[in-house]
Amino acid sequence: MFVALRDLRFAQGRFALMGVVIVLITALVGLLSGLTTGLGRQNVSAITDLPVDRIAFSGPAQDLSYSDSAVTEAQVRHWAGTEGVVMAEPLGISTTRATAGGRNAAVSVFGVSPGSELVGDVGDRTVVLSVPAAEELGATTGDTVTLAGQDLTVTAVRGDACFSHTPVVWTSLGTWRSTAPPGTTATVIALKTRPDIDVEAADAVAGTRTTTRDDSLTAIGSYRSENGSLQLMRGFLFVISALVIGAFFTVWTIQRSGDIAVLKALGASTGTLLRDALGQALVLLVSGTLVGTALAAAAGTLVRDTVPFLLDPATVLTPAVTTVVLGAFGAALAVRRITTVDPLTALGSAR
Amino acid sequence: MSLTLTDVTLTYPDGDSTVTALDRVTLHVPRGTTTAVIGPSGSGKSSLLAVAATLVAPDSGTVAIDGAGTTGLNRGRLAELRRHRIGIVFQQPNLLPALTAAEQLQVMAYVTGRKPAEARRTALDLLDAVGLADHAARRPHQLSGGQRQRVNIARALMNNPTVLLVDEPTSALDHDRGAAVVELITGLTRRQATATVLVTHDRSHLTAVDDVVTIHDGRLRKPNRRTPSDSVPPDCSEPARAGAEVRP
Numbered sequence: 001m002f003v004a005l006r007d008l009r010f011a012q013g014r015f016a017l018m019g020v021v022i023v024l025i026t027a028l029v030g031l032l033s034g035l036t037t038g039l040g041r042q043n044v045s046a047i048t049d050l051p052v053d054r055i056a057f058s059g060p061a062q063d064l065s066y067s068d069s070a071v072t073e074a075q076v077r078h079w080a081g082t083e084g085v086v087m088a089e090p091l092g093i094s095t096t097r098a099t100a101g102g103r104n105a106a107v108s109v110f111g112v113s114p115g116s117e118l119v120g121d122v123g124d125r126t127v128v129l130s131v132p133a134a135e136e137l138g139a140t141t142g143d144t145v146t147l148a149g150q151d152l153t154v155t156a157v158r159g160d161a162c163f164s165h166t167p168v169v170w171t172s173l174g175t176w177r178s179t180a181p182p183g184t185t186a187t188v189i190a191l192k193t194r195p196d197i198d199v200e201a202a203d204a205v206a207g208t209r210t211t212t213r214d215d216s217l218t219a220i221g222s223y224r225s226e227n228g229s230l231q232l233m234r235g236f237l238f239v240i241s242a243l244v245i246g247a248f249f250t251v252w253t254i255q256r257s258g259d260i261a262v263l264k265a266l267g268a269s270t271g272t273l274l275r276d277a278l279g280q281a282l283v284l285l286v287s288g289t290l291v292g293t294a295l296a297a298a299a300g301t302l303v304r305d306t307v308p309f310l311l312d313p314a315t316v317l318t319p320a321v322t323t324v325v326l327g328a329f330g331a332a333l334a335v336r337r338i339t340t341v342d343p344l345t346a347l348g349s350a351r
Numbered sequence: 352m353s354l355t356l357t358d359v360t361l362t363y364p365d366g367d368s369t370v371t372a373l374d375r376v377t378l379h380v381p382r383g384t385t386t387a388v389i390g391p392s393g394s395g396k397s398s399l400l401a402v403a404a405t406l407v408a409p410d411s412g413t414v415a416i417d418g419a420g421t422t423g424l425n426r427g428r429l430a431e432l433r434r435h436r437i438g439i440v441f442q443q444p445n446l447l448p449a450l451t452a453a454e455q456l457q458v459m460a461y462v463t464g465r466k467p468a469e470a471r472r473t474a475l476d477l478l479d480a481v482g483l484a485d486h487a488a489r490r491p492h493q494l495s496g497g498q499r500q501r502v503n504i505a506r507a508l509m510n511n512p513t514v515l516l517v518d519e520p521t522s523a524l525d526h527d528r529g530a531a532v533v534e535l536i537t538g539l540t541r542r543q544a545t546a547t548v549l550v551t552h553d554r555s556h557l558t559a560v561d562d563v564v565t566i567h568d569g570r571l572r573k574p575n576r577r578t579p580s581d582s583v584p585p586d587c588s589e590p591a592r593a594g595a596e597v598r599p
Contacts, residue, residue, distance in 0.1 A: 010490075011449065259448075347401055
């Protein structure tokens with residue numbers, strides 16, 4: 001990168017301008033990624049944290065939906081007796097208001113059988129609060145929380161489970177049914193299965209529709225629409241960054257076509273010149289991305305108490321690496337113009 | 352060992368017709384000598400240089416450097432040949448704006464993979480040889496036209512070439528500076544033992560060169576000592592050879 005590094009130093013203004021663009025795009029993508037993941041976690045963490053691998057929904061004909069599903073006792077019994085099923089737990093999910101000591105909050109009530117593996121410490125007339133629910137209600141262990149007119153004792157506060165942007169409270173299925181439409185057994189069946197299970201056959205017999213736990217997240221309406229929009233924005237930003245970087249290096253390569261022709265005439269191989277130009281793009285991309293990612297991480301740290309921003313290696317590194325890869329792709333398309341520069345032009349009026 | 356062009360013909364399309372840029376040109380330049388090629392604009396001087404520099408393949412005829420032909424070599428091999436065996440002094444200095452005078456030379460070592468420290472020493476020695484030892488850290492915009500041309504010459508010699516091709520080196524310089532540049536080239540030619548072709552349309556600096564040939568409508572001929580003139584009908588039947596007594 002003999003020429004590339006000296007060009008970077010010599011044309012500081014131009015490269016600084018492009019560097020700032022990369023920094024801003026990367027920071028924006030980083031912030032959006034943290035926000036997407038944070039919002040997503042606020043939507044689905046109660047499901048992704050379940051110690052199961054499949055979820056059975058009622059009704060094979062309808063779209064998967066946590067809000068519309070209602071499984072029957074017979075379906076639960078069928079799944080519990082199916083070969084290859086290690087655990088089949090009915091799980092009730094509903095949204096209601098909870099009150100504690102004069103404070104109230106919207107919560108998602110998750111009803112499970114007492115003694116279920118899904119969550120411990122749950123029995124009749126008791127409730128386990130997630131930390132966000134406890135904070136919103138100002139309640140702690142031993143306090144009383146009123147749920148659908150029933151006074152329940154808090155037996156534990158743990159986890160950060162949220163569902164559809166509301167904090168989760170765990171209670172018994174019996175208590176949960178008082179928050180659900182009359183006659184409802186449970187919303188879905190949480191399944192822990194062995195690899196040899198024939199899911200389709202079991203679904204056909206039980207009249208259910210079963211999917212993996214992670215695929216079931218699309219059955220949360222708010223998650224599907226919200227995540228789709230945010231991912232679309234993120235995707236557009238990646239494409240825009242690749243286009244902007246490609247456009248910059250296209251103009252830059254055209255501007256230095258004369259220099260490239262001279263170097264080719266003097267014997268520089270096209271490969272050497274391509275490596276030099278791509279190295280220059282990578283230096284700019286990596287340094288801009290590092291600064292932008294650091295900015296996003298710092299901003300995320302500052303706002304994480306007020307905004308659902310998740311800062312972890314995946315949310316920080318994935319957009320950074322993607323920006324570098326797509327930017328390098330854009331730059332590669334731009335600098336391939338080097339291959340077409342005719343060294344003869346360095347001689348001027350050669351003919 | 353030398354540069355030899357044998358029966359080189361180069362044509363190119365010009366609308367519906369074909370223009371003959373070089374017509375059965377034969378030229379032999381031994382190492383350590385400078386051959387000046389003079390002729391008016393459009394006579395084929397630059398085409399001759401382009402073919403000798405392996406930037407253009409002739410329609411027929413051969414180009415050989417130290418006896419090795421260049422016909423049939425692919426682009427990569429031709430670039431390699433230019434890196435190691437051919438030095439080019441451009442009409443305009445064509446210096447890279449981001450590089451200092453020393454770096455203009457060092458970039459030649461970079462493309463051949465030579466060690467940076469050794470390249471730096473060679474570059475400084477060459478800048479010293481062209482009288483620019485004190486200007487090694489200056490960029491092109493900090494040099495005068497003559498100084499830029501001297502850097503251009505030093506750059507062409509950086510990889511110790513067999514052949515030095517010089518394109519109108521004095522076109523942008525006044526008479527004194529032009530004469531100094533030609534003397535510099537001929538001196539370096541002898542010192543570095545290169546086979547040098549100096550293309551020019553200016554006859555006033557040719558006392559220092561070893562041989563002079565004229566080119567007209569793509570044909571080479573030895574100028575007549577008594578009546579040197581570009582209007583003399585060209586004759587390419589005898590190859591022009593360096594070391595002849597002819598002087599304009």
